Amino acid sequence: MESISKNRSARELAFTGISALLAVVCAGRIFLLLHGQGSVYTMGIFPLALLFGLYCLWKKALFLSEVFFPLPVRVFLAAAFAALQVLGLVYSHSGISGTPEAVLWVICFTPLTFAGQNMLFFLARKAAAAAGAEEPQSGRKGSFLGAFALIFGGFCIPFATYYPAIMAYDVIPQLDQIRVSGLTTHHPLIHTLLLKGCLKAGELLTFLPNPDRAGLAAYSLIQMAVAAACFACVYCFLCRRGVWKWLCYAFVLCAAVFPTHGMLAVSITKDTIYAALTMVFTVFAYELATGEESPGTGWFVRYGILTALLLLFRNNSVYAWVLYVIAATFFILRGKPFFRKACVFHGAAFLLYLVLNTLMVQAVSATSDTYAREMLSVPAQQIARVVQYHEEELTQEDREAIAAVWGENLPEYVSAIADRSKKDIAGDKETLRIFAGEWISLGLRYPGEYLQAFLLKNKGMWDLTDVSYLNDVYSYAKGYLQITYPSDQQPYMEALAPGYVRHQKLQPLQSLYRYFAAGDELWRYCPPAALVMQPAFYCYLLLFYCLCCIGLKKKALLLPAVYLLALAGTLLLGPCVLTRYVYPLMLSVTVLALLLFGRGRQRK
Numbered sequence: 001m002e003s004i005s006k007n008r009s010a011r012e013l014a015f016t017g018i019s020a021l022l023a024v025v026c027a028g029r030i031f032l033l034l035h036g037q038g039s040v041y042t043m044g045i046f047p048l049a050l051l052f053g054l055y056c057l058w059k060k061a062l063f064l065s066e067v068f069f070p071l072p073v074r075v076f077l078a079a080a081f082a083a084l085q086v087l088g089l090v091y092s093h094s095g096i097s098g099t100p101e102a103v104l105w106v107i108c109f110t111p112l113t114f115a116g117q118n119m120l121f122f123l124a125r126k127a128a129a130a131a132g133a134e135e136p137q138s139g140r141k142g143s144f145l146g147a148f149a150l151i152f153g154g155f156c157i158p159f160a161t162y163y164p165a166i167m168a169y170d171v172i173p174q175l176d177q178i179r180v181s182g183l184t185t186h187h188p189l190i191h192t193l194l195l196k197g198c199l200k201a202g203e204l205l206t207f208l209p210n211p212d213r214a215g216l217a218a219y220s221l222i223q224m225a226v227a228a229a230c231f232a233c234v235y236c237f238l239c240r241r242g243v244w245k246w247l248c249y250a251f252v253l254c255a256a257v258f259p260t261h262g263m264l265a266v267s268i269t270k271d272t273i274y275a276a277l278t279m280v281f282t283v284f285a286y287e288l289a290t291g292e293e294s295p296g297t298g299w300f301v302r303y304g305i306l307t308a309l310l311l312l313f314r315n316n317s318v319y320a321w322v323l324y325v326i327a328a329t330f331f332i333l334r335g336k337p338f339f340r341k342a343c344v345f346h347g348a349a350f351l352l353y354l355v356l357n358t359l360m361v362q363a364v365s366a367t368s369d370t371y372a373r374e375m376l377s378v379p380a381q382q383i384a385r386v387v388q389y390h391e392e393e394l395t396q397e398d399r400e401a402i403a404a405v406w407g408e409n410l411p412e413y414v415s416a417i418a419d420r421s422k423k424d425i426a427g428d429k430e431t432l433r434i435f436a437g438e439w440i441s442l443g444l445r446y447p448g449e450y451l452q453a454f455l456l457k458n459k460g461m462w463d464l465t466d467v468s469y470l471n472d473v474y475s476y477a478k479g480y481l482q483i484t485y486p487s488d489q490q491p492y493m494e495a496l497a498p499g500y501v502r503h504q505k506l507q508p509l510q511s512l513y514r515y516f517a518a519g520d521e522l523w524r525y526c527p528p529a530a531l532v533m534q535p536a537f538y539c540y541l542l543l544f545y546c547l548c549c550i551g552l553k554k555k556a557l558l559l560p561a562v563y564l565l566a567l568a569g570t571l572l573l574g575p576c577v578l579t580r581y582v583y584p585l586m587l588s589v590t591v592l593a594l595l596l597f598g599r600g601r602q603r604k
Contacts, residue, residue, distance in 0.1 A: 016057050019111035023053060026108045030089065033096040045464050045534070048527035049085075053112035056119040062111060067121040068551025074121075077547075078114035081540075082106050088463030091456060124548045127597040142239035147232035147252045154256025155224040155265045161509040164217035166267040167493065167500070168483050169474065171195075174268075175496035185368040189360050190312045191270045195219055199497075212497040220266045223273060227265045230276035231255040234591055237283045243598045251594065259516045260533070263481055264580060271580040274313040278567070278584035281310050282560045282591055285324070289559035294338035300345040307349035312357060316574075320566030321350075327562040332555065373425050377418035377575045378454055379439045384413035384421035385453040386446045401438040405431055415456040416472040417576040460535045460577030461568070467524070469535065469577045480533065480579055481517040535582040539568060542589045545596060557596065564588055 027050050056062075067074070083106045090102050097105070158166075170187065177183045178196045202208070202215025231252070238248050255261050264272045284303050287295065295303075311318050325346050333339050360366070387394070387402065387410050394402075402410065405425055412420040425435065443450050455462070460469035471478050478484075494500065524530050531537050542564055549557045564585055571581055579586075 012060065012063055015111075016060070016062055019062060019115070020054055020057050022108040023050065023112040026105050030096075030105070034093060037093065037096065039093060044525050044527040045530055048531065049116070049464075050112070053116045056115040057112065059119065061115040061119040061122065064118040064122055067118050067125065068547065069121075074117060075110070075114060078117050079106065079110045081117070082109040082113045084462050085109075085464060087455070088459060088466060091459065092463070092465070092467070120544065121548070121551065124544075124597060125552070128548070128552050130599075140239050140242070140245065142236040142248060144232045144236050147235045148228050150252055151231050151256045152224060152228040155228060155262050157509070158259070158262040158513060159220055159224060159266045161506045161513060162263075162266055163220075164213045164500075165220045166263060166483050167216075168267050168269050168481075170270065171268040172493060172496070175493070179496050183364045183366040185315065185361065185366050186374075188270050188274075188313050188315055189357070189364070189366055190309075191273070193360065193364070194222070195268065198222065210500075212500045216268070216497070216500065219268060224265045226273050227261070227276045228255075230280045231261075233280055234283055237287075238591070238594055238598075241595060241599060243594050247594055247598045251590075259513060260481070260579070260583075263483065263513060263517055264583065267481070267483055267580075269580055270313065271583055274310070274317070275580075275584040275587055277306065277310045277313060278564075279587040279591055281306055282564070282588040283595075285328075285560035285563065286557070286592070286595060288328070288342065289332050289556040291338075292336070294341060300341065304345050304349035304352060307346075308352040308356060311350075311353040316570045317567065318353075320563050320570060323566040324559070324563040328559055332559045373422055373427055374575075375573075376422050376425060376435070378457070378573055379435070380411065380422035380425060381413070381418040381457050382450040382453040383435075383439055383442055384411035385415075386442045386449050387411055388413040389449060390446060398438065398442070401434050401441075404434045405438070414472070415453070416459070416468040417474070418457060419575050422575075454572075457575075458572050458577055461539045461571065461582070462536055464531070464534055464536045464540070466534070466536060466577075469579065473576050473578065479517050482578055482580070483517055533579075535577060535579060535586070538582060538586045538589045541593060542568065542585060545589065545592050548596060557592075560588070560592060564592075 027046070030046075069077075086102055086105045086109065090097055174187055174192050174195060177187075177192060178199065183189065183192060198219035199212065199215035201218050202211040202213070205211060205214050208214045235248055235252050238251060239245070264275075284306060287299075288303070307321070311321060328346070329343060333342050336342075361368070383402070391410070407424060409424065411422075411424070414420050425431065456468075460466045470480060474482055542561060546558060546561050546565070549555070549561070568585060571577065571585075574581065
């Protein structure tokens with residue numbers, strides 16, 4: 001760090017001082033405006049970023065040349081990041097700034113952002129250099145059983161607190177499918193069948209007073225075991241790859257005690273197992289991309305089974321996987337001695353997925369009539385926004401088309417979630433044809449509204465200080481994990497799972513977890529904690545990982561990121577941003593960052 005802060009010229013000092021002054025003045029202006037509205041800039045991330053940027057200016061990072069990419073590219077990246085964060089501020093606090101002042105803020109913050117970006121690129125290059133040009137195998141083995149026991153034991157704390165399980169809102173339609181209406185593929189069928197099997201197992205335990213609680217507890221234990229095993233598997237991989245041992249220990253400890261992992265491990269939601277599988281798939285993809293010799297048939301068999309499970313536990317993951325296979329086949333694996341073997345096993349894994357999925361659907365006669373509407377989140381949201389803000393400008397043809405799609409009621413627009421705008425859309429071909437025509441017609445007339453609808457729906461993925469995903473998505477399930485369900489559905493829940501009553505013996509722990517996950521969280525004002533709990537942070541970390549791989553000319557390391565980028569794309573097209581939706585990215589990107597930046601020479 002000292003080498004980049006010496007020998008300042010008068011011109012450099014002038015540029016540094018002006019950049020710091022402009023950023024501080026703009027930040028002061030923002031704080032005064034928000035204070036006038038009785039608000040505080042959320043989560044303390046903005047002050048943290050400001051201090052980091054000022055530190056980077058002081059260390060002369062504004063003039064670093066030993067970093068990735070030419071100057072114009074770095075300026076563009078810094079300006080784009082600054083513009084997105086200012087835009088998020090304006091969207092979150094409408095009325096505090098007009099367009100000219102917002103543009104001025106972007107201009108003033110760009111040098112600060114540029115310095116911080118240069119510093120991060122510099123540190124990334126330094127960390128990669130410390131790891132060496134090759135992929136070192138440290139020979140150090142981690143204890144799978146030890147890591148599994150510690151993590152599973154950590155999960156037992158929320159399990160005891162919320163015994164038999166956290167009944168999030170998604171479990172209601174799944175229980176309805178199991179007990180009343182019949183199975184569908186709206187939620188991953190394998191997950192619904194797993195829940196159904198556990199409930200059936202609970203009914204077989206006749207010596208227990210409450211079969212539903214026993215079945216739900218069995219599900220929680222299975223999910224806890226799967227998640228703990230995946231974390232332990234990744235821990236052992238990190239050890240073999242030479243990641244610094246204290247980072248490996250921290251990885252296990254965080255998995256065991258960080259509330260997000262434990263609460264999702266005992267929450268009946270489709271996302272937990274999928275997230276854990278995605279994390280393991282990421283290390284398999286990393287190993288496939290960096291290997292020069294064939295991993296062996298046994299490795300490919302495990303890889304194929306994992307791939308099939310990955311596709312089964314998330315309906316839209318097949319699109320991300322196809323892009324991953326295309327990248328692997330045509331850009332990364334070509335020329336490797338096991339290229340043909342990898343192609344064969346990719347085909348076999350996809351065939352296994354198709355066979356298993358078809359067998360499950362046919363065995364339980366599951367229906368799949370919800371797919372069409374689920375793919376309309378973005379266009380439905382865009383049309384709904386135009387209707388809300390430009391209703392008087394709609395033509396008679398517009399009104400007839402909207403009535404043909406939505407019926408008598410106009411589409412309901414809530415910026416953070418598309419479920420309400422698309423809920424009344426039928427899935428027949430004629431309705432979809434009319435919908436597509438109207439979407440194109442309104443888009444040509446209101447492109448700005450379409451862009452805003454897209455950005456606001458996905459605000460949690462690009463705004464580091466966003467809180468819409470905490471409060472504005474579901475009125476009955478606010479907070480970090482949205483683990484509750486509507487109070488007026490309590491009787492229906494009890495009808496679907498007769499006798500289910502969460503025990504109330506550990507109220508202090510329940511209150512602690514509830515405060516963490518579903519209240520007006522104090523951690524929002526603790527900058528380090530807020531940053532690592534913000535979904536957008538992991539989206540930017542994924543982008544930073546990709547940029548570093550490009551800058552370091554390590555093309556092969558991009559392969560595991562391809563699946564994650566495609567997965568992020570499916571989230572952008574989905575109904576809303578929730579922590580549990582982004583959870584697979586949060587786990588997998590953290591692992592990639594440890595592999596790229598956390599390795600070093602092992603001490604003897």
